Amino acid sequence: MRKQIAAANWKMNLSYQEGEKLLDDILEAGIQLAPHQYTLFAVPFPYLIMSKSEVANEANFYVAAQNCHHKKSGAYTGEVSAEMLQSIGITYCVLGHSERREYNGETNAMLAEKVNSCLANGITPVFCCGEPLDIREAGTQNTFVAEQLRESLFHLSAEVIQTLIIAYEPIWAIGTGKTASTAQAQEMHHYLRAVIAEKYGTAVADEIPILYGGSVKAANAPELFASPDVDGGLVGGASLSAPEFIAIIRALK
């Protein structure tokens, strides 16, 4: 079965101590993940090492960075490279979150470089895509999101692209409490899989987990995750509450 993933994105929230307590509270639930189920915690850079040691003994629990720079090294004050992440044993990195695209001017071309940089350092990208509200209202969301994939990922070989994780996060559903309907999520995930299949074949497209993000919570996770092409979620607000995130992990197929 394709990997099913509950990924927490803490964004710029929680103190170190609050983060540590949150991880303790979640792990205390003693969740046993099936071999195809994974949980990721995308935490702020200063918490990576602590979080990694917290989950060290938990099967299929991993830590992710929320971003990395596209260059290998050099005079980029304040930035963190994929090589640095690799040197502390980080194996996942969220790339292209809409907040970074919007506030930090990340382009599809720049993200292609970040993807390469992560892969060169043994880091699996969790590649985010998704359309803003005006695009959804104009009904052109499919072309918009397919373009994001094509421009940032389609230079990869079939062997490589099938190791990635994709997260579809419609911008109008992020932090708004307005979740895409299960039908809207399933429709986009199915479409993206078809776009990937068109270039790489069905076997490759069927391998890639596509997570849904945007106001996922304990109450809507079971229905969203039950859709055949929705392989879990990338969760912001609700991942900051232990009971909420525990229930979201338990909703994985």
Ligand code: 13P
């Ligand atoms: P919310 O779950 O807070 O809507 O955030 C979604 C998100 O951006 C996860 O990356």
